[in-house]
Amino acid sequence: MSISSDRLRDDAEHLLRELAGPHARLRDDQWTAIEALVVQRRRALVVQRTGWGKSAVYFVSAKLLRAQGHGPTVIVSPLLALMRNQVDAAERAGVHAATINSGNVTEWEGIHERIAAGAVDVLLVSPERLNNPDFRDRVLPSLARDAGLVVVDEAHCVSDWGHDFRPDYRRIRTLVAELGKGVPVLATTATANDRVVADIAAQLGVGAGAGTDGAGTLVLRGGLDRPSLHLSVVRIDEPARRAAWLARHLRDLPGSGIVYALTVSAAHDLAALLSDHGYPVAAYTGQTDPAEREQLEADLLANRVKALVATSALGMGFDKPDLGFVVHLGAPSSPISYYQQVGRAGRSTEWAEVVLLPGPEDRQIWQWFASVAFPEESLVRRVIAALDTEQPISTPALEPRVDLNRSRLEMVLKVLDVDGAVRRVKGGWIATGQPWVYDAERYARLEEARAAEQEAMLDYERTSECRMVFLRRQLDDPELAAETGGCGRCDNCTGSRWPASVDDDEVARTRARLERPGIDLPPRRQWPTGMKTLGVPLSGRITDGPQPGRALGRLSDLGWGPRLRALLDGPDAEVPASVVDAAIAVLAAWDWAERPTAVVAMDSATHPVLVSSLASRLAQIGRLQDLGVLRRRPGNREPTAANSAYRVAALVDAWEEPDLRGLRGPILLVDAVTDTGWTLTMAARTLVAAGAEAVLPFALAIPK
Template identity: 55%
Template sequence: MTPTAAHARHILRTLVGREDAEFHVGQLEAIETLVDDRRRALVVQRTGWGKSAVYFVATLLLRQRGAGPTILVSPLLALMRDQVAAAARAGVRAVAINSANVHEWDDVLRAIAADEVDVLLVSPERLNNPAFRDEHLPALLSRAGMLVVDEAHCISDWGHDFRPDYRRLRDLIAQMPEGVPVLATTATANSRVVTDVAEQVGMNVHGHPVEVVTVRGPLARASLRLGVLPLPDTRTRLAWLLSHLNDLPGSGIIYTLTVSAADDTARLLRDAGHAVRSYTGQTDTEERERSEEMLTRNEVKALVATSALGMGFDKPDLGFVVHLGAPSSPVAYYQQVGRAGRATDNAEVLLLPGPEDEAIWRYFATASMPSADNARAVLDTLRASDGPLSTPALESRVNLRRTPLELLLKVLDVDGAVTRVRGGWLATGEPWEYDEERYTRIAAERRIEQNAMLAYESTADCRMEFLQRALDDDTAAPCGRCDNCSGPWYPTDLLAAAHTEATTALDRVGVLLEPRAQWPTGAARLGVEVRGNIPPAQRLAPGRALARLTDLGWGGTLRELFAPGQPDAPASQALLGGCVRALADWGWAERPAAVVSVPSRSRPQLIDSVARGLASAGRLPYLGTLDHAGGGPSGAPGGNSAYRLAGVWNRFTVGSALADALDAYAGQPVLLVDDQADSRWTLTVAGRVLHAAGVATVLPFVLAVR
């Protein structure tokens, strides 16, 4: 055993707290590549193999040889928290710089300057923060003893979790001085992604390739017992969870594809007495941390989560993973089920696919890709500006919402067309063309992945072997444990009470519709001379929607109703019945005295039937509809607030017949009916018109909210 190997084994045993601990195959090879040879390495190993042990052990060995601190690029705050805790157990002094600890940055930087830090964790997004990038990063890179890129599949366009910010790492890696080792790690990369990542990791400052040592091991997870249980509908899948959640071992994760599904499922299970919590990208950071701690301590049976709970959450004894709806690729599925069974002999993994999965996949596949028109609009706006434009300022000049605008700016930044500076964004002046071919290839690859996921669901062969082959693991072999190898291991019976509870939960109606309280920034630039707070006398009252389009229950009915190409028709009796129940549960301070509708060009029969039906059920007069003015609303739904407001401003009016009818209800509440609420500016402007006509309180009601 070499001196490096002996010392490394001593550190490993301290790290895991066992005197008999030995390295897994490949760990020592990676450590010696980094420490003795000072080379670049890509480690592709299954979840739980011990990739963090490689960079922690290598860090301490390098530090003892006089090297500077390791810079560890890590994608998630949850992952950073776990890594800092794991480092402390190994005697590694690790600190993080991220958006959640801005107040600690000065202390962290002072500790680094005093050489009191072994590992600095940063997010890929932080690398492009102007202050950090310009003031701190150059000094850190000049002193770095090693650079580590965790979850390196995010670098690749072909990775299941590609992130634009990760593409900047190619340039960062190329800046590393010769002799400073670089390590990239991932558990979820097929051959195409491995080749792509190795090419990006293996580039020096002169643009010349350098050799990257790839350490790749078998990806089979012997502890996982995989299964797929097709059930006819959402109601039955929820009933299965209600019937058998307590039969699953230990505590675990129930994954859903949307935020609404996570919230709805968690509420249903809690109402039935199960200790669960919802965990999504919209969950407050402190609440997320609390939920992670509760799951780690087995204080809850499960977290009902979106993919926000993925990379980095480390509970070695996690007993099960259930998917209520399938991820869009076998590789993404492998990554998520890899949360379970890291330090246990057995963990159960069950997929409950849904008929809505494919529609959700298509939505997310297209939502992440920028369009050529939007990219050119952003570039033209920045090129015409005299100075940097902040994201809100850009938002008022191009018809894009904040999230897709930020994603597009990241893509343009990585492509070199724009740069982020203090005060906002600038066009670099570099030539840029929309890479149609690239996005077409990515879209085609996504469709192939989706088809592969459908094949996983229906295969009669070993499921673990299928996932290994999806990751191009040439050691793939039947596992002998999954439902195809040894027969179904999961129960299929349903408790009668569970089916009733699921039916009741899915039939739940009524979603709060918050009124707009402020005019959007930049409206005046589009000819709408308003700013600041909306005067209380012009605001809507809090309203209601029948359901969200993404809800598990009524969401399916509404998605079908509003699907492209669906013909206009009067509302069904079932739909009207749901609307009546939503109004009955409203609990308004003062009952409406009459009903008015928003004019619709696409679904006039639907809106008319709903408005008249609610009026009839409530024994209220239906006064009619507002009129379109100036040709009616302009622009397409889905734009940002300033553009949506401009598209409906001064586009509604109270006709003479409606004005006469409203006179009899001056000073009384009126129910305002529309089909959907997206930006809520149509309702806000229509309500403002009714206020001007003497209506005291406008109570908005819509069928669907996005």
Template identity: 55%
Template sequence: MTSTETSTRAEALACLRALVGRPEADFHDGQFEAISALVDESQRALVVQRTGWGKSAVYFVSTMLLRERGAGPTLLVSPLLSLMRDQVEAAARAGVRALAINSANRHEWEEITARLRDDTVDVLLVSPERLNNPDFRDRQLPALIERTGLLVIDEAHCISDWGHDFRPDYRRLRELVAALPARVPVLATTATANERVVADVAEQLGGDRVRTIRGPLARTSLRLGVLTLPDAATRLAWLVTNLGELPGSGIIYTLTVAAAEDVARILREAGHETYAYTGKTDAAEREDLEQRLKLNEVKALVATSALGMGFDKPDLGFVVHLGAPSSPVAYYQQVGRAGRATDNADVLLLPGAEDQAIWDYFATASMPDERKALALLDALTDQPQSTQVLESKVDLKKSALELLLKVLDVDGAVRRVPGGWVGTGQRWRYDAERYRRVAAAREGEQRSMLDYERTSECRMQYLQLALDDADARPCGRCDNCAGPWYPSATAESAREVAGAALRRAGVEVEVRKLWPTGADSVGVPVRGKIAPAEQYEPGRALARLSDLGWGGRLRELLAPGGPDVPCPPDVIGACVQVLAQWDWAQRPAAVVSMPSRRRPRFTGSLARGLAEIGHLPYLGELALSNGGPTGGPGGNSVFRLSSVWGRFDASGLTLPTGAPVLLVDDLIDSRWSITVAARELRNAGAGAVLPFAAALQG
């Protein structure tokens, strides 16, 4: 070690001890190596180390040393608000002045900008999305780049589209790195990257200039297991029976928002203190739930992947997955929340038969569509257009439109400016081969996850090998190494609770009260509010397709490409239960069915069955007009409305004048079909229109 490194080590060790609050603390293997590379050599470093190893200590200690040497503030790019909160708190304990600019603290932006000018900020945390905010990008970022003393890219696997959590906004960091003065060191960190992702990230950070520091990824505190149970009811009963016996407090991961909400409610009703944490949970509630989990005031948060990267509870006692993530790498990232500062933590996977279908949906949802990308480019001009305006021109839902704009922005074909988006005029080519390779990689990851569930070898070693960890070896703790450590039995009372909860039927179908902005631009002559006299009443469906209970049964019956069969008696019986609990103002006087082209036998038999049991006349189905609906599932509201406008005809039905009508469908997706159908029925003389469907998309 050179004299410079010796001096740096002494300073760094003092900073580390201040950061962690322990006078005896010392560096883990690789920590000082990374710090010295940044501070002494101004290198670009990629650190791949297990969760809990102390990657944040590297960039906070490096910041403290660089600031003492006169460097400017550190720019830290972080993906999640929860990560930012934890990092700001950790920095403050060591005297590091860290501030974050994000969507949740707009009222603080001016003060933060002033403090940056005064050089009283040591670390500025921003999201990758913030880097493309026109005001921040054009007015603040150039000056900040000139003054930056260190650039840190946390969760750097997000840069790579080979990674399990690729985010287009992260691709923009390549341009940021290229714009930095050569003297500025760069640190990228991740716990979840195999060799392919490491190579991709390193190439984007500078190729040969990047020094990779990689350590063993095994988590010796974790006790892994897989318990395969026959169905959703049994998995839920296992949780009801055994959750209280799991150590401390923890996280139960689900694959969908609906499952998280259902499981949290069911477990809470069974006496467990559990709450849902999803992408739909508002920011204030998320922060409160994170804090309550850290203080062990709840037994578990039932979460989607929204609670993942960056959440830091060192003594988290367990992680249970109700349904498997789509790759071993994603699974490793989530189980890494547990056992970071404890000798033991339990990790259990309860896979479900529905996992594969959910994986397939999310895998295809993130891929850009060439035809729609070209349509979007055709719609863009050199004048800014908001996403709302673009929705009226391109058949994409808002979330898909925003994702595609980000992809095209990174590719240089579009640019975000004040007021919206413009085309750059740069020729864009759809990289079909690349997307085929990414899709093939995703399929391989799914097969690998299934292999993880079935393997008889060490589970931790399997995960390490999936991450290309050269130090992979048997852990001696998992269920394959040491035998099952978890009970497999469920209490009879728990099975009854779970069964009753999953048999619970009925979700509300919300009323559409506004026509979509831009409908007139596609030939639909409406705007503003939908007249109350043309609206339907709040409706009902048996279940969402994503629900744990009836959702599974309906997914089988209504699967795309599956046979059209009559609605089974058990489904009709459950639908009758929903109707019996419906608190409508006036009982329907007749039943009408939607003219389903996907499931005419199913829809017709459901409508006739409900009419017969309810002793109501079945008037038949609405007629199709002008060739019927022209669109398919997906797409945005403007185009979905356009595809069904003027396509239904109620004139051939003998409606009970002024009386309520039950309108029956197989599946309600966008709600525009029932909106237009209800309008036709009401204009033809029906009173209230009460929509009912077997399934609700979602």
């Protein structure tokens, strides 16, 4: 090692101590990566377990490069929690950091000015910013030209299996391709098996043989064993019994931690249940307000809560070194995702509990999430055909022209933008006129990979071998081949297992709490944009729709979910008495402005007996006038379109107008399942047009 390299390492060690504390020392691989980036100006891929110190590599490198007169480091980071933690860490090391993301819009202009003035050492950018027209055209070119280093954090998001999670992440390859000569690139991740590493190389040019100087890229892959983690699986089939188990054993878990649920509704239900048991917990989901998220993260960091009950929204980037446990109520769809989430625990502790409580309904939830992946080619080409090459069209204006709902349409547009077929500009989207090929092979490969990973997750639940070895094998841990035996800590290695039994009285109380029926159905208040494009003269606010309604439960609920799924998946039959009783309880608690005087059943293609018998029983018990069934016009059936505009267009004049002469008071409108709310909205319009004073929708279930 040369004298200059010795001095550089001394500087790096000093910066690390400022970043991580007086006792911190660089790992050999950390220094190898820093030297490759700062001295050799190479590209590097670092695959190391959570807590290894990947962020130290890029913050130390950024400061060293700035000291040599190079431009700011650009770090592309996927989540706001990650950005907050990293900016705080950077400031401790004297690194002037700034972040541009959807949560600090009012600060963007000032940050742009600081960048131009050379006052920013590190700029953290959310992937979504890379496709913002103003940022892409005004800021990104100068950053690509003047950057001292580009870092792609959580680089597995760029890979195939992650593209439908964050298509904006694929925009990074454009940034990398436009970099000035000799600008080093660092990609980091804790979760990349051989397939993902190869895909990162293909997407970013960061992988074996992809160097900028002919020397190839440095690839550093470390072992993934986590000596502090004690992995266990507790198999309890009934959702209420699993929730009761957690309510009983949460106090036995060390410190504070995270309880993961697969759906937003399950997270809220479980948080409410645990709160009722006296635990200081809170729900944390993708629907949680950003400011509230930040406060909840702070509460967990300070151990003011026993747990956050979270969806995957609390994942990458959340850093609490002493996190004592991670529990999953329902399994993620792949061992890779599972390893990443459990890796939040035990970074600076000798012992952390990791417990998986899988359920038979997990596969159904996985299939639902898979169903919203990239759509078939005909729908994608319809999006391209609907765009003009010169006149921008906004996403809301485009929505009624294609049969895709808003979220899937936005995802398709972003992928097409990355592929060069469309371009986001001020005012919306335009077509580029460039040829586009539907990569059927890639999407088929994605489906195959997803199915294989789901099966592997089920294998993890069933395996009798060491659970840590199983997970490390799934991630192609390079150190695993040299080791023999298991981890010596998991339930399979030790034979020590959490008891699966739960007191029946406690299960009964938990079931009663979870099965407390009743969910609000807020009415649709605005017609979809661009209905005139479809020949339907509806626009603006909805003035003739239903009042706020109620549903008995969600299909994803921990309590009513299994019973409703069994009811709706089974043969069409008379409504069970227990369901009628629950519906009566919901109606009795309904704070309506005026009690209904009549009830009508929706004409159901799948559950006509169930719906009509429920309406009849409610009429009988509530002494309401039974109006029978709101009949569809001949040949008209429930539309299959996911797009709101198309659904509304298909439901115009879909029902025969009933004779409501002489009827006074609101009508209760009964259906089996409501998803988008448009069927109930359009049916209510029919009743209002026939003379109904008000319409109160009631459904047995909503999907999630």
